[in-house]
Amino acid sequence: MAETIKLTVARYRPEEQSEPTFQSYDVPYNKDWVLLDALNHVKNEIDGSLTFRWSCRMGVCGSCGMMVNGVPKLTCAVPLTDYRPSEPVRIEPLQFFPVIRDLVVDITSFLGKLSSVKPWIIRDDVEATEVAEYRQSPAELDDYKQFSMCINCMLCYSACPVVGLESEFAGPAAIALAQRYNLDSRDAGAEERQDVLNEHEGMWGCTFVGECTKVCPKNVDPAGAIQLYKMATAQDWMKSMLLPWGAK
Amino acid sequence: MAEFSCDLLIVGGGGAGLRASIAAAEARPDLDVAVVSKVYPMRSHTVAAEGGAAAVIKPEDTTDAHAYDTVSGADWLCDQDVVEAFVEEAPREMVQLEHWGCPWSREPDGTVAVRPFGGMKVKRTWFAADKTGFHMLHTLFQTSLKYKSVKRYDEWFVTKLLVDDGRCLGVVAIEIATGRIHSIVAKAVILCTGGCGKIFPFTTNANIKNGDGMALAYRAGAPLKDMEFVQYHPTGLPQTGILITEAARAEGGWLVNKDGYRYLQDYDLGTPEPKPVLRSMELGPRDRLSQAFVKELERGRTLEGPYGAYVNLDIRQIGEQVIDKRLPFVRELCLKYANIDPVHELIPVRPVVHYMMGGVHTDINGATPIAGLYAAGEVACVSLNGANRLGSNSLTECLVFGARAGRVAAEYAARAEPAGGAVSAQVRDEERRLRDLLESNGTERIAGLRAEMQAAMEESAGIYRTGAGLKQGTETMGRLRQHARNLKLDDRSATFNTELVSALELEYMLELAEVILRSALERTESRGAHQRSDFPERNDERYLSHSLAYREADGAARIAYLPVTITRWPPGARVYGR
Numbered sequence: 001m002a003e004t005i006k007l008t009v010a011r012y013r014p015e016e017q018s019e020p021t022f023q024s025y026d027v028p029y030n031k032d033w034v035l036l037d038a039l040n041h042v043k044n045e046i047d048g049s050l051t052f053r054w055s056c057r058m059g060v061c062g063s064c065g066m067m068v069n070g071v072p073k074l075t076c077a078v079p080l081t082d083y084r085p086s087e088p089v090r091i092e093p094l095q096f097f098p099v100i101r102d103l104v105v106d107i108t109s110f111l112g113k114l115s116s117v118k119p120w121i122i123r124d125d126v127e128a129t130e131v132a133e134y135r136q137s138p139a140e141l142d143d144y145k146q147f148s149m150c151i152n153c154m155l156c157y158s159a160c161p162v163v164g165l166e167s168e169f170a171g172p173a174a175i176a177l178a179q180r181y182n183l184d185s186r187d188a189g190a191e192e193r194q195d196v197l198n199e200h201e202g203m204w205g206c207t208f209v210g211e212c213t214k215v216c217p218k219n220v221d222p223a224g225a226i227q228l229y230k231m232a233t234a235q236d237w238m239k240s241m242l243l244p245w246g247a248k
Numbered sequence: 249m250a251e252f253s254c255d256l257l258i259v260g261g262g263g264a265g266l267r268a269s270i271a272a273a274e275a276r277p278d279l280d281v282a283v284v285s286k287v288y289p290m291r292s293h294t295v296a297a298e299g300g301a302a303a304v305i306k307p308e309d310t311t312d313a314h315a316y317d318t319v320s321g322a323d324w325l326c327d328q329d330v331v332e333a334f335v336e337e338a339p340r341e342m343v344q345l346e347h348w349g350c351p352w353s354r355e356p357d358g359t360v361a362v363r364p365f366g367g368m369k370v371k372r373t374w375f376a377a378d379k380t381g382f383h384m385l386h387t388l389f390q391t392s393l394k395y396k397s398v399k400r401y402d403e404w405f406v407t408k409l410l411v412d413d414g415r416c417l418g419v420v421a422i423e424i425a426t427g428r429i430h431s432i433v434a435k436a437v438i439l440c441t442g443g444c445g446k447i448f449p450f451t452t453n454a455n456i457k458n459g460d461g462m463a464l465a466y467r468a469g470a471p472l473k474d475m476e477f478v479q480y481h482p483t484g485l486p487q488t489g490i491l492i493t494e495a496a497r498a499e500g501g502w503l504v505n506k507d508g509y510r511y512l513q514d515y516d517l518g519t520p521e522p523k524p525v526l527r528s529m530e531l532g533p534r535d536r537l538s539q540a541f542v543k544e545l546e547r548g549r550t551l552e553g554p555y556g557a558y559v560n561l562d563i564r565q566i567g568e569q570v571i572d573k574r575l576p577f578v579r580e581l582c583l584k585y586a587n588i589d590p591v592h593e594l595i596p597v598r599p600v601v602h603y604m605m606g607g608v609h610t611d612i613n614g615a616t617p618i619a620g621l622y623a624a625g626e627v628a629c630v631s632l633n634g635a636n637r638l639g640s641n642s643l644t645e646c647l648v649f650g651a652r653a654g655r656v657a658a659e660y661a662a663r664a665e666p667a668g669g670a671v672s673a674q675v676r677d678e679e680r681r682l683r684d685l686l687e688s689n690g691t692e693r694i695a696g697l698r699a700e701m702q703a704a705m706e707e708s709a710g711i712y713r714t715g716a717g718l719k720q721g722t723e724t725m726g727r728l729r730q731h732a733r734n735l736k737l738d739d740r741s742a743t744f745n746t747e748l749v750s751a752l753e754l755e756y757m758l759e760l761a762e763v764i765l766r767s768a769l770e771r772t773e774s775r776g777a778h779q780r781s782d783f784p785e786r787n788d789e790r791y792l793s794h795s796l797a798y799r800e801a802d803g804a805a806r807i808a809y810l811p812v813t814i815t816r817w818p819p820g821a822r823v824y825g826r
Contacts, residue, residue, distance in 0.1 A: 014743055032487055032554075034585075044695035048738035048747045053287075055454040058490050058581060060382055061291045077584060100425055101744040107288070111402075119390040121349040133305075133346040135358030141351060148351050148383065152290050177390075184349060 122189025297381020322634025518825020635776020
């Protein structure tokens, strides 16, 4: 018989259970598969009731984040061969989110955090589209490009110790998104966003551990974004102390 | 069952749907606009588009040139009034997206950069490295958040259009998280649900691309137009079908056969040059390149791998620096999903189902023949793409025709009478149908039927087709539709039941598979992406017409024809490489 690997998957059916349980499935240890393929093998061939989100299977839609052996992973971007067939792979829903069913979490709060940072271009002098594009040099593009690569997979929230303690914390992806617009040469909304972020105390709980940056599948570096934000806030605070009459 | 209502309901939250929602909100801030989508909008498949979006922006380019490339690329099956409107409005839409923050790649002087693309005679494809769709979708989604009059129903799956007396009055949908069935009554509905690549086994399309909106409209009585035209993109990774963007060739990549020979020169596509030449060789149109692959296969000049025949895409000559700057996603995808570094190695590729030229029949504003029902984006057939879409026209199409449909549907909704109670019986029937399906206790597994459907479609409706093969395909589809009435669901839960959603998607796809086969069977000519080995010539006398598939009472498709609109470019030969 061909080699197999055991997936131990968290199951939660709210109509039947008050607590999640684990269920094991043996699947082929196909060396061309990503972890998501193995889950789809279960869904298609073994148990159609196993529930998870997925769509693009190429690491760009951000749907299929899960905890794999305790680490947040984008399951379509993880080769099955990253795991040894001798040990079961434990698959759970992303932590620090409410679970709806099996591996599906409720992301409503995340969506709210994203919108709260006003992730759109803010400027007074909006030009008509008949005129022309706003000029932006390649160097100006590079200033924010990295922070525009976030696919909203939310792995960074599951990795973040502060999110775990303080659910109101805007969190790594939302702060990186705020910085994506703050650093865009076409935007003048940094102050408005600063006010929004200042309402969240959680920021200062961030311990520079950088777990968010470590798990990011797209190298966005949310920890770097949070650092930038803190420096900007600290500068504002210094200015307000030194120039207490409102000059900035 | 609860009833929700709004003035204008948009089904689908990808590029076209979000653009439509913003256009509607700006045109008529007094209206309640809603977007209902089976996934969170930023998961929509627009996210996976890579290479770019076409619009005339540089002084050396003209809208006439863009129009001619589009018309000839389409093998003259597009409507030229639609093409003219498209090329005119494209630059404004693209600048609008730039003003909303889309991170377009730039020239040193700060203007947007453009790259060559297949079938385009001038460089006019805007790009954000090779993640153009991703950046466009996120820009649209983030911008849409500032419009407070737009409400969202995320992860609701639409199962039926409510139509009474020839007018669309809303939808029935399942709230996936809870399993509750709701009606959303609306004065106007715009379908923006994308294509149906998942009908085929080997596709670049995401799991969610099941033709939902096409099937909904078809069942509601709207005709589906030009469904026989299925685009195979010439370069997908063999195992997964992951797209390797045309931009890889635009930046200087070569297609080579097993002998390292640039075989496109043997198929009337020009002579090989070291640097890319517009409308030539690797920058020919997708239909011709995919057809050349099949011919190479027949000549025994392709390679054979564990996942079938393939040729190689060689981008090594582009160099690491340019690859990392302009094609970083290609490198990432090759490394992650094919274990290949294209900076040093050849990329194995083969043609892969990518895009539906056909869709719900609409006029130039996205209006369907059903009053109050509109469609835009891949779900629609506004007749921009004809028999073969040019790469980088579809992202722009989402913007131009999403915006048009949004504005026109908003005006219609503002004038229309409220829906009233005419649909409550339909809603009750639909609720009963869905409950029955959830409790169905048959023997057929969804995955098995889906795989059979996909295999039959590749067999019958692939790059080259025959009458006999298409007939056999329709017979298989008839049998599979019977079997699909006898489904076995493992999942009886109301909470986030993805198996129930998959069952409904399978029904949609089986319906559309039959339409594709019937439309292809009736068109006894070869044009663009529809190649009949038994009728190898284009026949303008008979078939310079769009096919329209109507659903008969017994579920069968009836095919009618509608003449193509010609304005300035009479039918001619498609010439590439010379």
